[in-house]
Structures are given as structure tokens and as C-alpha cells.
Amino acid sequence: MKNCPHLCGLVLSGGESRRMGRDKGLISQDSLLWVNRAGLLLRSVGLSVSMMIREAQRVAYAAAVLPDSELLSDSDLPVGGPLKGLPSFHRLYPENDVLVLPCDMPNLTTELLAELIEIYIEKPDSEAWIFENQAVLQPFPGIYSSRLLNSVFEKVQRGELARHGLTNLLSSAKSARKLVDEIFAFQNRNTLF
Numbered sequence: 001m002k003n004c005p006h007l008c009g010l011v012l013s014g015g016e017s018r019r020m021g022r023d024k025g026l027i028s029q030d031s032l033l034w035v036n037r038a039g040l041l042l043r044s045v046g047l048s049v050s051m052m053i054r055e056a057q058r059v060a061y062a063a064a065v066l067p068d069s070e071l072l073s074d075s076d077l078p079v080g081g082p083l084k085g086l087p088s089f090h091r092l093y094p095e096n097d098v099l100v101l102p103c104d105m106p107n108l109t110t111e112l113l114a115e116l117i118e119i120y121i122e123k124p125d126s127e128a129w130i131f132e133n134q135a136v137l138q139p140f141p142g143i144y145s146s147r148l149l150n151s152v153f154e155k156v157q158r159g160e161l162a163r164h165g166l167t168n169l170l171s172s173a174k175s176a177r178k179l180v181d182e183i184f185a186f187q188n189r190n191t192l193f
Contacts (some may be wrong), residue, residue, distance in 0.1 A: 004117065007143070008096045009042030011035055011051045012085045013061070015102040019043075023057065025103040026064060036066050044110045045117055047099060052085040077156050081140065082166050087156050090149035099143045108141060112180075116141055119176050126176035133180050139166035144165040149172055
């Protein structure tokens with residue numbers, strides 16, 4: 001993998017997991033926790049790994065995550081979901097672009113992440129690098145520039161982020177997109193069945 005000095009990896013695992021009924025990141029599949037599987041995918045493409053959680057999860061995650069993974073707690077921001085985790089990361093690492101994986105997409109592959117990084121390298125003037133599947137923008141896996149995250153963070157701070165969905169953000173950002181036909185890898189799991 002080519003050197004991308006300003007690119008970091010982030011696993012989002014701070015959701016409430018209401019539909020699943022238990023913490024998704026701590027679900028084990030083939031003797032590997034979902035949060036750790038996502039971390040290993042990021043490491044497989046040469047990235048450092050941070051894991052964004054809620055502070056209430058810290059004890060459970062500290063005992064379970066891979067060594068050399070940084071545990072971060074999301075900030076107290078007036079947004080929810082991924083748009084809470086991304087600005088929280090940006091506050092700590094304002095100069096870094098970030099490749100983001102949620103913990104609940106256990107079908108992602110190293111090959112898909114490598115393709116995403118190639119798009120990132122080939123189109124450096126973009127603000128986000130994402131896949132498009134069946135005419136739908138896929139926010140994950142996705143790479144978000146520090147420029148875009150700074151804009152989001154400022155809007156959150158001023159209370160100007162009218163719509164909190166990542167798809168809305170991506171449709172208005174300068175996004176480099178790659179069309180993909182695969183569906184299986186992009187499925188997020190909200191139930192065990």
C-alpha cells in the first residue's frame with residue numbers, strides 16, 4: 001500500500017445498538033469481536049487504528065480491543081450517530097484525513113479498503129472518497145478529509161447542521177465516488193439473523 005501519511009483509520013463503535021439489543025462491537029464472529037475485525041482491516045491497509053466509543057463503554061472495550069488500538073470517547077455534541085463520532089475524532093486530530101468503518105459491517109474486505117485508498121490517492125482534491133452502490137451513496141467505508149470534517153465541526157458548533165445524515169453531507173460535498181455492484185460487503189448488521 002502506498003504511503004498516506006495524513007490518513008488514519010477509525011472504527012465507529014459508540015452506537016446504542018437498540019435494534020441489535022446488545023453492543024455490536026463486542027459481538028464475536030469466528031472468535032473475533034466485530035470491533036477488532038474492523039481494526040484489523042484498517043491495519044491490513046497500513047493505517048493506525050482508533051476506536052470511537054461512548055465513555056460508558058470504556059471498561060468493556062479496554063478489556064477487549066486489540067493492543068495498540070486507541071480508544072476515544074465521543075464528544076458531547078448536539079448530533080447523534082456517525083456525525084457525532086467524526087467531529088469528535090476531528091477535534092483530536094484536526095490535520096488528519098480518516099478512513100471510517102463502522103463495527104457492524106463484518107463483510108467488508110481488505111480489497112475494498114485498498115480500492116478506496118487508491119481513489120483517495122488518485123483524486124486528492126476531493127473532500128470525501130466513497131463507494132456508490134445501486135445509485136445509493138455508501139458513507140461506509142469512506143474516507144473523509146480534514147477540510148470536510150472541519151466544516152462539519154464548525155457547523156455543529158454553531159448549531160447550523162440542519163440535517164444530520166451522512167448521505168446528506170456527502171451529496172453536497174466534493175466526493176470522489178466509485179461505482180460497485182457488490183451488495184454483501186455493504187450490509188450493516190442490526191440483528192444477528
